[in-house]
Amino acid sequence: xxxxxxxxxxxxxxxxxxxxxxxxxxxxxxxxxxxxxxxxxxxxxxxxxxxxxxxxxxxxxxxxxxxxxxxxxxxxxxxxxxxxxxxxxxxxxxxxxxxxxxxxxxxxxxxxxxxxxxxxxxxxxxxxxxxxxxxxxxxxxxxxxxxxxxxxxxxxxxxxxxxxxxxxxxxxxxxxxxxxxxxxxxxxxxxxxxxxxxxxxxxxx
Amino acid sequence: xxxxxxxxxxxxxxxxxxxxxxxxxxxxxxxxxxxxxxxxxxxxxxxxxxxxxxxxxxxxxxxxxxxxxxxxxxxxxxxxxxxxxxxxxxxxxxxxxxxxxxxxxxxxxxxxxxxxxxxxxxxxxxxxxxxxxxxxxxxxxxxxxxxxxxxxxxxxxxxxxxxxxxxxxxxxxxxxxxxxxxxxxxxxxxxxxxxxxxxxxxxxxxxxxxxxxxxxxxxxxxxxxxxxxxxxxxxxxxxxxxxxxxxxxxxxxxxxxxxxxxxxxxxxxxxxxxxxxxxxxxxxxxxxxxxxxxxxxxxxxxxxxxxxxxxxxxxxxxxxxxxxxxxxxxxxxxxxxxxxxxxxxxxxxxxxxxxxxxxxxxxxxxxxxxxxxxxxxxxxxxxxxxxxxxxxxxxxxxxxxxxxxxxxxxxxxxxxxxxxxxxxxxxxxxxxxxxxxxxxxxxxxxxxxxxxxxxxxxxxxxxxxx
Ligand code: SF4
Numbered sequence: 001x002x003x004x005x006x007x008x009x010x011x012x013x014x015x016x017x018x019x020x021x022x023x024x025x026x027x028x029x030x031x032x033x034x035x036x037x038x039x040x041x042x043x044x045x046x047x048x049x050x051x052x053x054x055x056x057x058x059x060x061x062x063x064x065x066x067x068x069x070x071x072x073x074x075x076x077x078x079x080x081x082x083x084x085x086x087x088x089x090x091x092x093x094x095x096x097x098x099x100x101x102x103x104x105x106x107x108x109x110x111x112x113x114x115x116x117x118x119x120x121x122x123x124x125x126x127x128x129x130x131x132x133x134x135x136x137x138x139x140x141x142x143x144x145x146x147x148x149x150x151x152x153x154x155x156x157x158x159x160x161x162x163x164x165x166x167x168x169x170x171x172x173x174x175x176x177x178x179x180x181x182x183x184x185x186x187x188x189x190x191x192x193x194x195x196x197x198x199x200x201x202x203x204x205x
Numbered sequence: 206x207x208x209x210x211x212x213x214x215x216x217x218x219x220x221x222x223x224x225x226x227x228x229x230x231x232x233x234x235x236x237x238x239x240x241x242x243x244x245x246x247x248x249x250x251x252x253x254x255x256x257x258x259x260x261x262x263x264x265x266x267x268x269x270x271x272x273x274x275x276x277x278x279x280x281x282x283x284x285x286x287x288x289x290x291x292x293x294x295x296x297x298x299x300x301x302x303x304x305x306x307x308x309x310x311x312x313x314x315x316x317x318x319x320x321x322x323x324x325x326x327x328x329x330x331x332x333x334x335x336x337x338x339x340x341x342x343x344x345x346x347x348x349x350x351x352x353x354x355x356x357x358x359x360x361x362x363x364x365x366x367x368x369x370x371x372x373x374x375x376x377x378x379x380x381x382x383x384x385x386x387x388x389x390x391x392x393x394x395x396x397x398x399x400x401x402x403x404x405x406x407x408x409x410x411x412x413x414x415x416x417x418x419x420x421x422x423x424x425x426x427x428x429x430x431x432x433x434x435x436x437x438x439x440x441x442x443x444x445x446x447x448x449x450x451x452x453x454x455x456x457x458x459x460x461x462x463x464x465x466x467x468x469x470x471x472x473x474x475x476x477x478x479x480x481x482x483x484x485x486x487x488x489x490x491x492x493x494x495x496x497x498x499x500x501x502x503x504x505x506x507x508x509x510x511x512x513x514x515x516x517x518x519x520x521x522x523x524x525x526x527x528x529x530x531x532x533x534x535x536x537x538x539x540x541x542x543x544x545x546x547x548x549x550x551x552x553x554x555x556x557x558x559x560x561x562x563x564x565x566x567x568x569x570x571x572x573x574x575x576x577x578x579x580x581x582x583x584x585x586x587x588x589x590x591x592x593x594x595x596x597x598x599x600x601x602x603x604x605x606x607x608x609x610x611x612x613x614x615x616x617x618x619x620x621x622x623x624x625x626x627x628x629x630x631x632x633x634x635x636x637x638x639x640x641x642x643x644x645x646x647x648x649x650x651x652x653x654x655x656x657x658x659x660x661x662x663x664x665x666x667x668x669x670x671x
Binding site: 027182189197 | 229232234236240242249250252253256257261263267269270291292296297301336337342343344358359360362365366370371372374376378409413442463464465469470472473476507508510526616617618619625637638639640643644
């Protein structure tokens with residue numbers, strides 16, 4: 001179960017590049033075990049370290065800039081999180097301490113993975129993201145009001161569907177919610193089995 | 206057959222039929238609880254989903270409809286065992302094996318005759334069927350939409366959800382139809398069709414949409430070509446890509462292990478005929494592409510949208526960052542760029558017909574001596590069938606390595622890779638930075654273009670060989 005997400009104020013880390021794929025967020029070589037932890041060190045490894053597989057910080061990469069050490073928000077580019085469906089990308093972000101990504105658009109699988117793990121993917125116009133980056137100050141996200149604001153007084157609203165919002169706000173577990181509908185599922189399957197018996201594979205295969 | 210049309214307005218699209226026939230119930234907030242007919246796992250992400258379910262004390266609801274395979278990090282060198290070239294990789298295999306056994310699901314293990322890349326073996330075994338919903342924690346699951354199924358990639362948490370409940374909570378995507386009219390010219394392939402679509406409409410062009418591929422040029426494709434086309438729907442950011450099933454689909458599936466048999470088959474095949482978009486069906490977005498104008502394509506940058514015709518040059522508005530990574534200049538002609546390596550494999554282009562077409566071009570030829578070339582069949586079955594036809598001999602004699610099946614060097618997991626910084630022409634689907642190894646510069650293209658380039662030692666136009 002994910003930690004509830006209500007409001008968050010943090011200096012956002014700008015990483016405004018389009019098409020940042022999940023291979024960059026967590027390279028496959030950094031997924032060293034079948035668990036969901038131990039991934040923070042591999043976050044953006046290809047950009048963050050001077051050598052592939054090494055651990056020497058590249059001072060030119062924004063994640064290594066000390067002013068963003070406590071950042072919980074990433075300002076990203078369009079189609080953020082495209083590529084591989086690996087949820088490890090989101091687990092790595094969570095473990096490192098990020099709770100929100102603000103970008104003009106997200107790859108669908110990545111956005112779904114974020115929501116299941118208590119990370120808010122907020123869709124915001126690129127011009128507004130540029131304003132947030134230039135402000136160089138903290139950004140406040142209010143999920144209940146679906147609003148993002150900066151200290152200078154400007155604010156922007158972002159869309160999110162009702163269910164995703166409720167799940168993030170309360171840190172709900174989707175499986176628990178759906179298991180409560182077991183009777184509906186069983187009734188549907190019974191009717192479906194009569195129409196499409198071939199879907200229900202038995203011991204005869 | 207009432208099944209697909211139930212509660213649907215006339216006319217309705219194939220997508221509406223696939224979607225509506227799986228809605229268990231509407232959810233507050235506008236989404237739906239959607240029934241999932243099949244789940245497929247692989248060892249890279251499967252063990253973590255199964256272990257996490259087990260730790261939460263949640264059983265797999267219907268293990269007979271969940272499958273797993275070892276494909277991603279298995280060794281593809283001859284005589285393989287559980288040992289992998291990826292450091293620590295063996296644990297992914299042994300833990301997946303143990304977790305699959307504990308959950309009671311079917312695993313196609315390292316040396317199983319049915320082993321292979323998940324999206325290649327699922328159709329071979331008749332696991333994907335027209336009108337079914339199939340998910341896997343793997344973004345290229347859309348490949349299987351070629352069979353008229355709604356098949357798409359999900360994350361691990363959703364895989365757990367699908368296994369524990371037999372459903373997913375979803376918002377209905379918008380619908381798109383991409384129609385390819387006309388006939389493909391000689392030397393162009395389904396890979397060039399999908400690369401053209403992405404180059405023209407962008408890597409996010411299909412975002413939020415379920416995409417039906419239709420039109421004369423799509424109907425003309427065989428099932429393997431249709432899989433290549435649907436494979437890269439995820440590179441287009443679509444939820445999935447799919448094609449209405451037809452006689453070719455039924456013929457491909459009839460007799461496969463998990464496909465319906467006897468009277469079930471007759472009933473199934475009859476009902477599948479309804480799985481078409483009705484005349485006049487409405488789509489949120491429609492795209493038309495003239496297939497006869499498509500030329501062989503090759504990528505030049507680090508996103509699949511960074512692609513152009515083999516006879517074109519790197520565009521003037523190309524992104525600096527990707528050009529720096531790819532060590533290319535604006536205005537530089539793509540054909541003639543020297544390559545270090547060539548790769549034929551992956552869930553995009555590693556099926557028997559791909560290998561047949563590649564070997565027909567390679568027969569009696571030798572690739573350029575400086576090119577390291579590898580062919581990795583998509584499944585153990587493809588490998589056996591290719592060997593029975595002598596295709597392996599043609600590849601070997603031409604200078605290619607011939608491997609056991611798996612994902613192999615389609616992606617880099619810390620084990621085997623091309624040389625650092627090497628320029629590779631590849632039949633895979635992703636040209637991301639370091640996708641095929643540290644600093645490796647990937648140019649994606651069709652098997653034909655890869656062969657022509659391997660022979661020339663530089664990116665080459667296959668039409669000059671025809
Ligand atoms: S062949 Fe490549 S793209 Fe396909 S499933 Fe394997 S790693 Fe993914």
